[in-house]
Amino acid sequence: xxxxxxxxxxxxxxxxxxxxxxxxxxxxxxxxxxxxxxxxxxxxxxxxxxxxxxxxxxxxxxxxxxxxxxxxxxxxxxxxxxxxxxxxxxxxxxxxxxxxxxxxxxxxxx
Amino acid sequence: xxxxxxxxxxxxxxxxxxxxxxxxxxxxxxxxxxxxxxxxxxxxxxxxxxxxxxxxxxxxxxxxxxxxxxxxxxxxxxxxxxxxxxxxxxxxxxxxxxxxxxxxxxxxxx
Amino acid sequence: xxxxxxxxxxxxxxxxxxxxxxxxxxxxxxxxxxxxxxxxxxxxxxxxxxxxxxxxxxxxxxxxxxxxxxxxxxxxxxxxxxxxxxxxxxxxxxxxxxxxxxxxxxxxxxxxxxxxxxxxxxxxxxxxxxxxxxxxxxxxxx
Amino acid sequence: xxxxxxxxxxxxxxxxxxxxxxxxxxxxxxxxxxxxxxxxxxxxxxxxxxxxxxxxxxxxxxxxxxxxxxxxxxxxxxxxxxxxxxxxxxxxxxxxxxxxxxxxxxxxxxxxxxxxxxxxxxxxxxxxxxxxxxxxxxxxxx
Ligand SMILES: Nc1ncnc2c1ncn2[C@@H]1O[C@H](COP(=O)(O)OP(=O)(O)O)[C@@H](O)[C@H]1O
Ligand SMILES: Nc1ncnc2c1ncn2[C@@H]1O[C@H](COP(=O)(O)OP(=O)(O)O)[C@@H](O)[C@H]1O
Numbered sequence: 001x002x003x004x005x006x007x008x009x010x011x012x013x014x015x016x017x018x019x020x021x022x023x024x025x026x027x028x029x030x031x032x033x034x035x036x037x038x039x040x041x042x043x044x045x046x047x048x049x050x051x052x053x054x055x056x057x058x059x060x061x062x063x064x065x066x067x068x069x070x071x072x073x074x075x076x077x078x079x080x081x082x083x084x085x086x087x088x089x090x091x092x093x094x095x096x097x098x099x100x101x102x103x104x105x106x107x108x109x110x
Numbered sequence: 111x112x113x114x115x116x117x118x119x120x121x122x123x124x125x126x127x128x129x130x131x132x133x134x135x136x137x138x139x140x141x142x143x144x145x146x147x148x149x150x151x152x153x154x155x156x157x158x159x160x161x162x163x164x165x166x167x168x169x170x171x172x173x174x175x176x177x178x179x180x181x182x183x184x185x186x187x188x189x190x191x192x193x194x195x196x197x198x199x200x201x202x203x204x205x206x207x208x209x210x211x212x213x214x215x216x217x218x219x220x
Numbered sequence: 221x222x223x224x225x226x227x228x229x230x231x232x233x234x235x236x237x238x239x240x241x242x243x244x245x246x247x248x249x250x251x252x253x254x255x256x257x258x259x260x261x262x263x264x265x266x267x268x269x270x271x272x273x274x275x276x277x278x279x280x281x282x283x284x285x286x287x288x289x290x291x292x293x294x295x296x297x298x299x300x301x302x303x304x305x306x307x308x309x310x311x312x313x314x315x316x317x318x319x320x321x322x323x324x325x326x327x328x329x330x331x332x333x334x335x336x337x338x339x340x341x342x343x344x345x346x347x348x349x350x351x352x353x354x355x356x357x358x359x360x361x362x
Numbered sequence: 363x364x365x366x367x368x369x370x371x372x373x374x375x376x377x378x379x380x381x382x383x384x385x386x387x388x389x390x391x392x393x394x395x396x397x398x399x400x401x402x403x404x405x406x407x408x409x410x411x412x413x414x415x416x417x418x419x420x421x422x423x424x425x426x427x428x429x430x431x432x433x434x435x436x437x438x439x440x441x442x443x444x445x446x447x448x449x450x451x452x453x454x455x456x457x458x459x460x461x462x463x464x465x466x467x468x469x470x471x472x473x474x475x476x477x478x479x480x481x482x483x484x485x486x487x488x489x490x491x492x493x494x495x496x497x498x499x500x501x502x503x504x
Pocket of ligand 2: 056410414415417418419447448449450455457470471472473474475476
């Protein structure tokens with residue numbers, strides 16, 4: 001069942017990339033949709049694998065993003081490159097965020 | 111600012127596809143993130159543009175999806191093809207869902 | 221309806237995928253014989269009738285379904301036979317819509333026969349020597 | 363620090379994008395002269411010092427910044443000059459980290475001078491005839 005979803009300003013847009021929603025796929029459709037819309041208070045994982053440089057303004061922005069989220073919606077970080085890791089460590093912000101160790105893919109865990 | 115996001119079982123994965131998060135982009139980064147994570151109780155828009163056929167099982171599944179969502183998280187439908195439109199109309203389910211008229215892109219509206 | 225040359229005759233298993241397949245063949249058969257819009261109407265009516273047989277007549281088991289189709293002067297005459305359970309009460313359901321009540325739970329099923337009744341004419345159901353025969357007509361020509 | 367042949371000398375506008383550009387040039391200049399890890403340290407230190415000038419010394423206006431750099435025996439000596447506002451209290455900030463208190467709001471700023479102090483040595487700030495001079499050394503060689 002091919003279903004794509006995209007977070008937009010207007011909401012979560014879920015596109016059913018299938019020609020039919022019929023008896024043959026109804027259950028799978030429901031299951032996939034349940035996953036996609038599950039837990040509105042779910043966590044946000046910020047993947048920084050492509051960010052090689054982060055300064056104090058960038059760090060402040062990441063902190064600001066955490067503060068935008070309600071308390072039951074944690075912001076977690078993954079794939080920090082060494083220079084970015086250093087900034088988090090020196091500012092002790094590595095204690096404030098859950099930072100996923102390299103290799104582990106946080107999106108795999110429910 | 112190139113930021114991609116993907117809804118996964120483990121959470122909303124947001125990938126910053128930029129080499130730097132620095133003073134030059136910090137504000138834009140925060141603004142884009144605010145959009146991406148905005149309103150955990152936001153609506154879900156089901157884009158059915160590619161679905162040319164929906165039977166009563168499919169219709170029942172769409173109703174079931176609506177019932178999975180909490181009351182403050184509406185399920186809206188967009189881009190219904192004529193055969194799908196007909197099934198919604200005949201079963202009066204067009205009165206139960208907000209159905210976006212053709213041409214209007216619900217994702218554009220905040 | 222006695223088979224005639226030019227009719228479409230199909231035999232299928234009672235599975236959702238077999239129903240899909242039959243609908244695809246039916247669509248190919250009717251294409252050119254009636255307009256696209258009418259074709260979509262036939263498809264939804266047959267989908268509902270066939271899926272009901274899979275889900276209800278052959279519930280908990282499986283069996284064969286036969287489908288015959290004749291396009292004539294804008295009408296599509298359909299007949300479907302199976303040897304599953306009979307219709308409840310010995311008659312085809314009226315297909316009355318349970319309208320959503322404010323604050324009440326929305327129905328997730330029970331749309332099928334409403335769609336069949338809304339989109340077809342001359343619905344006739346018979347149970348003859350342990351088999352179900354359903355025939356109906358779709359005005360697919362307009 | 364008197365300019366010598368082989369030094370990098372840059373003049374830039376007080377804008378975040380000009381800072382980016384200067385950091386890119388600086389990185390190109392130092393590549394080969396010190397290891398990648400040291401280079402990353404110089405980049406963050408200079409980013410903080412330069413962005414502070416843009417944000418604080420030239421707040422509400424704009425001006426020129428000059429940057430000179432010398433790599434020698436694993437050390438990178440940097441000096442930066444501007445003619446914006448002086449440092450508060452006439453001295454370079456101590457860069458003490460406001461540690462997050464449980465339940466308290468997290469700081470979104472105030473990290474810059476902590477990073478500069480953590481990553482550099484011999485920080486010297488002077489205000490001379492309306493200009494700011496900052497010099498510091500980064501041990502980029504290890
Ligand atoms: N082919 C059939 N054989 C036996 N029972 C049927 C058949 N079709 C429909 N029914 C009965 O009629 C009811 C209404 O059918 P329908 O309107 O299609 O709704 P649904 O299948 O979603 O329950 C079914 O729940 C079932 O009990
Ligand atoms: N170049 C400068 N000129 C004037 N004031 C400065 C300069 N650099 C820093 N400051 C002052 O020192 C404070 C601390 O700086 P810093 O640690 O970089 O944090 P931030 O810039 O995020 O506030 C600034 O808020 C500002 O008041």
